[in-house]
Amino acid sequence: MKIDSVDFFYLAMPVVTTAGDGSQDALVVRVTAGGHVGWGECEAAPLPSIAAFVCPMSHGACRPVSATVLGETLSGPDDIKRMAATLALNSMDLLQAAHTWSGIEMALWDLLGHVRGEPAWKLLGYSKTHPKTPYASVLFGATPEETLLRAKEIRTKGFRAAKFGWAPYGETLEGDIAQVEAAREGLGPEGILLIDAGQIFAEDVEAAAKRLASLNANKVTWLEEPFGGHAYEAYGKLAAQSGAVKLAGGEAAHNRYMAQHLIDYGHVGYIQIDCGRIGGLWPAKQVADYAVKRGVTYVNHTFTSNLALSASLQPYAGIEASRICEYPTALSSLATELTSSRIAPNSNGEIEVPDAPGLGVKINPAALKTYAVDVEIKVKGKTIFAPPVV
């Protein structure tokens, strides 16, 4: 079959704030081919990602993403891999292309899964899945007291793992120690505690190292993104002195090489992949395989809808040793309403990867209308982008 159309739905909450909440807007992708439909989601920055699809060509190595996708043959997984390889050459100089392609790639696996009646994880090569222990992913409270309450609430909800992240972490050493202690206290002594520094230390190893004692004292499993995503040397230096607490990172990887380098040169213990950025499911699966070889634990990264959550689980669905998964618990109404199906913990408190065709998640058309952002892009008097019909 031929890829007939690729549509982008730019959705947003009525008010978007500076909070580190990635579910405040969304770029949902619908692909049609041979009468079938697939859905995916790009992360993040909807307008530049749309522009990377529709923009006029700059030259042979800077073509819009559309040039590599529209009208192409889609008969099986190899076609998706072929398109990715072509895109790497055709859109070499279009930086945003990786994010745009990520949502399309997801949608292609979803579509192919519907055609074949198979879940995406099976198309990726797994024969069975293993449930994951979800960690509730939340922001730190403004004060340790707020964080304590959040941690208690998470525990009450039945979560055995939680991640606290971003500001005010990194502002003062004393504050950071108090925040981590509060999180541990609220979660209880047995809970899996994860800390996300949100790149706040840039590449200042010394500043990050000052936090290690409190992280180890509070039995933190990983310290996530202490540094910028490319600061491999800083990661490596901190990893060498981090003790029991391991480093985690990789969410910004926009190709599989970046993730592999963070493993090889940054010596992270956990590699976190966002399928909405790395180029979709296939490069993520390649990273998962690579991580196994290197003794590193693969973890999904996701902070938006259940569509993105399902996509994020597929690449490591069949890896038993990768036991935990990110599971956003404080999503915007947009992200919640986007899908009519829900991925919820089972009676054992674990997340099971959907055993249904494609990504196994149903889109709620009403949400595509409710949260639609009206965008129009005109070039030389011609409209090259307008919101698609739901």
Add this chain to the structure above:
Amino acid sequence: MKIDSVDFFYLAMPVVTTAGDGSQDALVVRVTAGGHVGWGECEAAPLPSIAAFVCPMSHGACRPVSATVLGETLSGPDDIKRMAATLALNSMDLLQAAHTWSGIEMALWDLLGHVRGEPAWKLLGYSKTHPKTPYASVLFGATPEETLLRAKEIRTKGFRAAKFGWAPYGETLEGDIAQVEAAREGLGPEGILLIDAGQIFAEDVEAAAKRLASLNANKVTWLEEPFGGHAYEAYGKLAAQSGAVKLAGGEAAHNRYMAQHLIDYGHVGYIQIDCGRIGGLWPAKQVADYAVKRGVTYVNHTFTSNLALSASLQPYAGIEASRICEYPTALSSLATELTSSRIAPNSNGEIEVPDAPGLGVKINPAALKTYAVDVEIKVKGKTIFAPPVV
């Protein structure tokens, strides 16, 4: 002073082809502050780069580039560095931001240079400049015969160095050998010959290695971008067996880390930086300093206007050991007409970095009108981008 405005001029040739010619369009940036004006140029993909400046915020770590620049204080170089650090956090999840910022950053140095009456290279810390031997940068001919003619023409024009690149290189081993022999023959035995593979071997070390014998036999100085910009392992493996011919790469680096990693892990002998992608002059200067420490030769990368050419020269203007520079010789009329000043070889056939305030290049306002692409971006019924007034 405060940064009052940042304007983007999207320019293009009437017809844009799939040729590997980066001068077919341009994104020119004008910044005003305190009554002064500075100019810069982003590379490449104008529409996504504009979108990255004007787009609505997605969340705190995915803000438009405008949020970090407009209204900011610009009193000296430290303000430019400060804004770059803020941008890394504020636009962490906006992939295209690096390309957008690159043109702005250039314009800020240009503006600051005009205010202080000093060239950008002086503001970057150099006390004097050293002229560079330009290499004529052209595409391979469709046949070895065409390449031979191009090489002869370059020699006749007085160039002592030339780079041939892109398709059909990489298509067949025999064809590649014939192309390189033709280039050498046309350039004469003494000419500096450079070959640009345009990432055609992806990460296939074996395929690239088959070309080494002919590259060495024809005394090629460097083989540029045999692989994708992130394939450090492939670079490292090829470098280990490349003999006298060194590897070159780095043009896609969109931060200084990527360039440093290509040096440290990819073992390139030449690191090529495009100021229109890496985040402007300052990260490029940091790479130049790093290259000196590592015994690697810094080279500019540029394939557009004389504005971009001047910017590309500033970061290594004062490094005497870096003797050659890229010098595009087959620019589009748009790229040629964009500046009223020309950077041409001196009587010695060398390129001198402009010794004039800022980037030392005058913009030709007529070209901003002649080649303007009419673009309008509307969000929620409000125009957030329209072509600025020249």
